[in-house]
Amino acid sequence: MTNTLDTILAAARDHAKTVIKPNVDGWNATKKWPRDASDKAGAAGLTGLYAPLELGGQGLPLSEGIQVYEQLGMGDGAYAFALSMHNICTFAGCGYGTETFKDKWARDLTSGRKLANFALTEPQSGSDPVNMYSRATINGDGTWTISGSKAWVSLATEADIYFTVVKTSDAPGHKDMAMIAIPADAKGLSFGPRYETPSYSFLPISEMYMDAVRVSEDNIILPVGQGLQGSLMAIDIARVSIASSCCGLMQAALDTALSYSKNRKMFGGKNLDLDGIQWMLGEVATDLEVSRLLYRRAAEALGTPQGPLMAAHAKRFVPNAAVKAANICTQVLGGMGLLQPYGLDRLSRLAQMLRIVDGTTEISRVVIGRALQKRAAELPDIPVPKGFGENGSAPVR
Numbered sequence: 001m002t003n004t005l006d007t008i009l010a011a012a013r014d015h016a017k018t019v020i021k022p023n024v025d026g027w028n029a030t031k032k033w034p035r036d037a038s039d040k041a042g043a044a045g046l047t048g049l050y051a052p053l054e055l056g057g058q059g060l061p062l063s064e065g066i067q068v069y070e071q072l073g074m075g076d077g078a079y080a081f082a083l084s085m086h087n088i089c090t091f092a093g094c095g096y097g098t099e100t101f102k103d104k105w106a107r108d109l110t111s112g113r114k115l116a117n118f119a120l121t122e123p124q125s126g127s128d129p130v131n132m133y134s135r136a137t138i139n140g141d142g143t144w145t146i147s148g149s150k151a152w153v154s155l156a157t158e159a160d161i162y163f164t165v166v167k168t169s170d171a172p173g174h175k176d177m178a179m180i181a182i183p184a185d186a187k188g189l190s191f192g193p194r195y196e197t198p199s200y201s202f203l204p205i206s207e208m209y210m211d212a213v214r215v216s217e218d219n220i221i222l223p224v225g226q227g228l229q230g231s232l233m234a235i236d237i238a239r240v241s242i243a244s245s246c247c248g249l250m251q252a253a254l255d256t257a258l259s260y261s262k263n264r265k266m267f268g269g270k271n272l273d274l275d276g277i278q279w280m281l282g283e284v285a286t287d288l289e290v291s292r293l294l295y296r297r298a299a300e301a302l303g304t305p306q307g308p309l310m311a312a313h314a315k316r317f318v319p320n321a322a323v324k325a326a327n328i329c330t331q332v333l334g335g336m337g338l339l340q341p342y343g344l345d346r347l348s349r350l351a352q353m354l355r356i357v358d359g360t361t362e363i364s365r366v367v368i369g370r371a372l373q374k375r376a377a378e379l380p381d382i383p384v385p386k387g388f389g390e391n392g393s394a395p396v397r
């Protein structure tokens with residue numbers, strides 16, 4: 001562990017404890033993104049994790065920086081998610097953006113003075129992003145004109161720039177896809193009504209409309225042909241970040257259950273003295289240890305050929321474990337587990353949200369399934385008994 005990582009993890013832990021946890025219910029009540037909190041995250045070095053030092057970032061490798069979300073997830077998974085998307089966009093802008101883009105935006109993004117988010121999903125294309133309708137026309141005078149609609153845009157109206165994935169022709173497939181950063185004040189950019197998201201209503205999410213938005217080519221982050229591949233790499237990072245924040249969520253749920261059950265009197269002793277309760281919480285504790293090992297292993301694999309598969313394993317397993325952990329810990333508190341001040345109901349809803357965002361559990365299964373088919377093709381054949389390897393020829397009982 002490097003000194004920088006130690007310092008950043010301590011800053012993230014402190015941010016979760018002193019800024020997120022005491023305030024998150026208030027943020028949800030006011031339904032406002034806490035800009036003062038994200039400003040503090042920026043001042044603490046949490047908004048430029050993977051960006052180079054010379055652009056104001058922390059210069060952490062992905063395998064280390066991703067651990068920050070475990071700390072932030074102890075406070076709130078939706079807040080951790082929004083900062084993870086900002087960090088991924090900042091990484092992309094600082095790594096792949098043009099020199100003009102970097103001059104204008106890099107330091108504002110790494111410092112958190114300006115926030116960024118990613119706009120890929122469309123109303124008709126979530127799990128199937130190639131099927132998108134947003135189009136960019138390349139004008140030939142150094143500008144692009146973009147029209148279309150995005151859905152589920154987090155930090156909608158709050159971010160200062162949206163890293164938007166578009167197609168540049170009507171040809172099927174992804175070879176014409178690109179990513180271009182659209183500043184929030186671009187003419188023709190607007191947002192729909194906010195989605196109602198009761199358990200994380202401080203995070204503004206809505207549709208985003210692009211009506212002949214004109215943007216300089218200086219804002220191209222991924223050129224034509226690299227839009228999908230680059231977005232999938234970004235999504236792999238996001239998947240592991242989500243798994244990391246789920247570990248924080250599980251720890252928060254477990255700690256709440258332990259803090260309560262060690263004091264709750266019953267049957268002449270305490271709730272935590274009961275074997276049944278220890279077994280329930282023991283299962284959460286094991287799942288948490290497994291989840292930590294898995295997301296850290298997946299974070300190390302990012303950028304290697306194993307990255308997408310390991311990210312899929314982490315995204316499939318860990319949010320499911322978080323849903324289970326939040327439910328078990330709620331059960332351990334009995335009726336009290338359902339009351340708002342204990343926060344477990346919020347954690348259950350957040351864990352379910354984290355199963356969906358940035359590729360659902362089922363899409364992770366699809367990625368894993370394809371890898372298994374590839375592996376099967378490399379293995380020697382085991383002969384299948386006559387009649388079992390051919391369609392329609394199995395013996396009829």
Ligand SMILES: Cc1cc2nc3c(=O)[nH]c(=O)nc-3n(C[C@H](O)[C@H](O)[C@H](O)COP(=O)(O)OP(=O)(O)OC[C@H]3O[C@@H](n4cnc5c(N)ncnc54)[C@H](O)[C@@H]3O)c2cc1C
Pocket residue numbers: 085117118119120121125126127128151152153154155205353356357358359360361362363366
């Ligand atoms: C809180 C939140 C914030 C978000 N923020 C952003 C954002 O900032 N930017 C952005 O671009 N997107 C964002 N998203 C969108 C998110 O990534 C999508 O919701 C997600 O990819 C799933 O797409 P969908 O909702 O359209 O579901 P659909 O694609 O309609 O899927 C519906 C169901 O079908 C299942 N399914 C799909 N394909 C298969 C298959 N092959 N086999 C079996 N089952 C399948 C899915 O798992 C799911 O259960 C956000 C979503 C949420 C919930």
